[in-house]
Amino acid sequence: MNTADLGLPVDVPSTALFTDQYELTMLQAALKAGTAERRSVFEVFTRRLPEGRRYGVLAGTGRVLDAVENFRFDADVLRFLGERDIVDAPTLDWLASYRFSGDIWGYPEGEVYFPGSPIMRVEGSFAECVLLETVILSILNHDSAIAAAASRMSSAAGGRPLIEMGARRTHELAAVAASRAAYLGGFASTSDLAAGFRYNIPTVGTSAHAFTLLHDRERDAFQAQVNSLGRGTTLLVDTYDVAEAVRMAVEVAGPELGAVRIDSGDLLLVAHRVRQQLDELGARNTRIIVTSDLDEYAIASLAAAPVDAYGVGTQLVTGSGHPTCSMVYKLVARAESADVTAPLVPVAKKSSGGKTSIGGRKWAARRLDADGIAEAEVVGTGAVPADLVDRQLLVELVKSGDVVAREPLDVVRDRHTAARDGLPLSATQLSRGEPVIPTEYVHGRSGS
Known part of the structure; x- marks a missing residue:
């Protein structure tokens, strides 16, 4: 994939440095602690819409897929990290062969979303998933705001x-x-x-x-x-x-x-x-x-x-x-050990101050009324209720490291029009108000 497709200069060989330093220092510490290979689930969501907005629009998914494919630590990048003593030699050795090999699920690009919607889910080892946090948020927050x-x-x-x-x-x-x-x-x-x-x-x-x-x-x-x-x-x-x-x-x-x-x-x-x-x-x-x-x-x-x-x-x-959507990328489940058969344990930040999150790998579905108009965003863990199975929103984007869901931009554009048309009429009102439909949570056993 040519990096020009990301809107990058053609001489930029990698997206690996579109990140914050603490992603790499967390990786180093986890490698030393023996926890880096624990199976993990990260989710992208926003706790609230910008003030006065009735719905959000997911944009940038296609660019995220390109960024994941181009996330490589080449010789120049590794030299920079080593010369700055950002990470140690064993971590540099690990980064040299980095290739995301996990799975990514998400709302289809162009879909609308609401507070709590798990618009993207990244699954794999902690080490390979944590490195993608900044570049994913950078793209989705910017593009979705526009x-x-x-x-x-x-x-x-x-x-x-x-x-x-x-x-x-x-x-x-x-x-x-x-x-x-x-x-x-x-x-x-x-x-x-x-x-x-x-x-x-x-x-x-x-x-x-x-x-x-x-x-x-x-x-x-x-x-x-x-x-x-x-x-x-x-x-x-x-x-x-x-x-x-x-x-x-x-x-x-x-x-x-x-x-x-x-x-x-x-x-x-x-x-x-x-x-x-x-x-x-x-x-x-x-x-x-x-x-x-x-x-x-x-x-x-x-x-x-x-x-x-x-x-x-x-x-x-x-x-x-509103130049950003305030999306976050949070660890919501992780395995008890590096054993590939170890079950997932829901985890979540519980501190005060409005930044709590809900643990567990989540599904999402949109419940419709008798006229086929959206009436609620339903987010849950565990089994999906039978009446919502056919209304699930997340689709597979990356499987075992391979992109499986690239789409032409015109398809994405048409999807957004259809998604917006499926909302209550008040969604298009410019007067300030709450999200046009509520987000409802269904808690169940997360499973592995």
Whole structure:
């Protein structure tokens, strides 16, 4: 697997250093204590959704699978660890042959989740599982935050296309991951060519204000763009006077002008004025695209405006105020010894302060009402109730170290749309509220 698929530079040979140092020091101590090979179960979940959010969106699973495959300690990485005295020689020897050989289960990418949902379960020896904690959380927390914002914006847009244009507002590699997550969440295209190249996302883009300012006259800029890109292009009309620019745009391109873009001002008022002007000039099929620091609330406020598409940047790539999902990766069960037949023992953090967790390997299912709409997220240990067997959410992603569940991004995108449509209607409300369905826990014998 090419590391470019992760949104990494092509000269990065490994994901092994996308981790925190304490993962390696825990490994060293466990190797010395003889506990490193104990069979273990780690789960990824969040204790709460960001304030006001009704549901979460799982994104980044495909990138996690790539990261696990590329988690290798090559000579340069081992040299770095040794020169810094981060771990001792026996640990370096163990890392040299590291290959994840365990199993990973998880919610299918694009699925929605709720507090307590075991969205990913990693099983294997403690040693091989603990090393993956940081890279898994880094990917899922970032991508799921972007996808959740994108999903809310997509709902607010009511079927109008959304363009992701946030590359200049974030780290260059994060921008590629953000484009992928936005597309999963319902966006139609991206301005980021790296994302288009790596993930086959449709790309769009025409010109900025600098192109207009380059020319002696606005008309000259419009003419140059039409000569180069054709009459179906999008002309930016708010560099100077909007009404004058719209008039010139139609004169230059004719009624076949593809679209005009508005990037400033009172978008609701300006959009209505521009639509009326375009219609009067005979450009009834010319679309109106609006940009300018949009979020889901601004998009919703434009629902009655004659807007055909939205371009979103800063608010999208920052998760619209919630740049992380607060997901954690916790050990929930471990064997009593390194013997492969040793039974699993549920374990959990029990300290106060709101950071407790529930021990035991878990299953999850979504209970539906008589109309087929979700009414509860059911999470449990032990046997799955008969009425929920066919509603289980976790699927096998990695088996004995081999990835078994790669999917095209369009499949993931369609899954999210279906999952969101299966929630109560209040899930898409932008007003603050609790998760749209409750999480119910069913406790049973964990088994081995």
